[in-house]
Amino acid sequence: MCLPADALKSKGVSNFKRLKAVFAAGLVCLAAAVAVPAMAAPSGDVVRVRMGGSGSTTRIVIELDKSAAGKVVSTSADQTRHVLALGDVSMDAPMSGAGQGIIKDWALENDMGSARLKLNFRTGARIYKRFLLPPADGISVYRYVIDVVPGDTPMNTAPKATPVVTATVAQATPVAPAKRKKVIVIDAGHGGKDPGARGSKSWEKDINLAAAKALRDRLEKTGRYKVIMTRDTDSFVDLPARVRIARGADADLFISLHSDSGGDGTARGASIYTLSDSGSERIAKKALVKGDWSLNDMPNDAIVSRILVDLTQRATKNRSATFAQLVMDNIGETTPLLKTSLRQAGFVVLLAPDVPAVLLEMGFVNNAKDEAMLTDSRSRDAMMGQVAKAIDKYFENDVRYASLAGFR
Numbered sequence: 001m002c003l004p005a006d007a008l009k010s011k012g013v014s015n016f017k018r019l020k021a022v023f024a025a026g027l028v029c030l031a032a033a034v035a036v037p038a039m040a041a042p043s044g045d046v047v048r049v050r051m052g053g054s055g056s057t058t059r060i061v062i063e064l065d066k067s068a069a070g071k072v073v074s075t076s077a078d079q080t081r082h083v084l085a086l087g088d089v090s091m092d093a094p095m096s097g098a099g100q101g102i103i104k105d106w107a108l109e110n111d112m113g114s115a116r117l118k119l120n121f122r123t124g125a126r127i128y129k130r131f132l133l134p135p136a137d138g139i140s141v142y143r144y145v146i147d148v149v150p151g152d153t154p155m156n157t158a159p160k161a162t163p164v165v166t167a168t169v170a171q172a173t174p175v176a177p178a179k180r181k182k183v184i185v186i187d188a189g190h191g192g193k194d195p196g197a198r199g200s201k202s203w204e205k206d207i208n209l210a211a212a213k214a215l216r217d218r219l220e221k222t223g224r225y226k227v228i229m230t231r232d233t234d235s236f237v238d239l240p241a242r243v244r245i246a247r248g249a250d251a252d253l254f255i256s257l258h259s260d261s262g263g264d265g266t267a268r269g270a271s272i273y274t275l276s277d278s279g280s281e282r283i284a285k286k287a288l289v290k291g292d293w294s295l296n297d298m299p300n301d302a303i304v305s306r307i308l309v310d311l312t313q314r315a316t317k318n319r320s321a322t323f324a325q326l327v328m329d330n331i332g333e334t335t336p337l338l339k340t341s342l343r344q345a346g347f348v349v350l351l352a353p354d355v356p357a358v359l360l361e362m363g364f365v366n367n368a369k370d371e372a373m374l375t376d377s378r379s380r381d382a383m384m385g386q387v388a389k390a391i392d393k394y395f396e397n398d399v400r401y402a403s404l405a406g407f408r
């Protein structure tokens with residue numbers, strides 16, 4: 001799954017600054033993280049391995065010249081040894097080095113088509129977060145980041161300074177968990193070298209980005225949401241990376257914005273997609289064979305990556321469908337809808353297993369009326385206002401869905 005050179009050169013993805021800021025905010029102690037030089041020379045897909053962090057959190061960063069998905073293979077009973085696999089990553093020679101902080105040492109070696117990362121810890125520890133950062137401003141490599149915390153750190157709690165406890169308090173008072181902002185990942189479809197559909201005077205990628213920004217601004221203004229964009233410039237971000245951004249961000253909702261095209265230009269209206277069971281395997285196979293992400297058959301954004309197909313969960317799909325219905329109910333007030341406006345398809349960006357996700361086709365760029373609407377900032381913003389309303393409604397009911405699905 002080698003990426004085109006353009007993907008590695010892509011620049012100006014300033015949203016990753018935002019992304020990094022988000023992670024930094026969650027992991028305060030990493031703010032002072034200092035990168036140390038790699039202990040081994042570049043080897044195959046692995047550019048270098050570096051470490052940072054403090055006593056309470058240690059970060060290990062595997063710099064790669066390609067995108068990769070990782071998974072934990074095994075953890076020893078005393079939690080002093082974790083083994084991870086990085087799929088489709090290979091090396092010319094094994095690498096290893098001394099650790100830092102919690103990490104005693106590490107080793108990377110080839111293992112049947114993937115790279116195996118062995119992490120030895122000084123004491124029992126667990127992996128607090130793992131995520132992939134695609135190339136961003138001035139950084140040409142992918143970074144697979146693993147944050148490790150001591151084993152007794154509670155789940156879902158960012159490591160931080162221990163609060164001062166008044167000695168006279170006889171009994172511990174239960175503390176309500178801090179209200180977490182909902183994390184919304186907005187994915188502006190296409191970008192950079194991939195312009196998407198073409199209208200008479202506009203490109204889909206530009207419309208998608210403008211809409212994504214409008215939606216972001218709406219959501220951020222409420223103070224209730226933390227918004228992460230898969231891109232906020234005209235840059236190319238590959239699809240698996242978009243999915244990983246959603247997962248790495250621990251997103252509560254993923255919305256991908258696209259604009260349709262097709263037919264003789266008479267079709268118009270918005271439609272929305274959630275992930276389907278049927279056909280996704282078939283599309284996945286086709287996509288793998290083609291190694292391409294814009295198949296020409298309808299819908300023209302369809303593409304699936306095999307590794308993600310089997311990861312979908314019914315609960316997530318149900319929540320996606322609920323949200324999709326809310327979006328269509330709301331935008332239907334201001335925007336024409338396609339007759340069959342709720343659809344299911346195997347879009348790769350909808351395949352993060354634990355993130356309810358929809359793909360909204362906002363209208364047809366090759367229809368004159370739709371294009372006029374999509375390129376007009378006022379009507380576009382109005383539509384995004386309706387999407388924001390749908391997001392509000394979705395989370396108003398979130399507790400109910402959560403209890404139904406046994407979620408979080």
Ligand SMILES: [Zn+2]
Nearest residue numbers: 189196258301
């Ligand atoms: Zn598209």
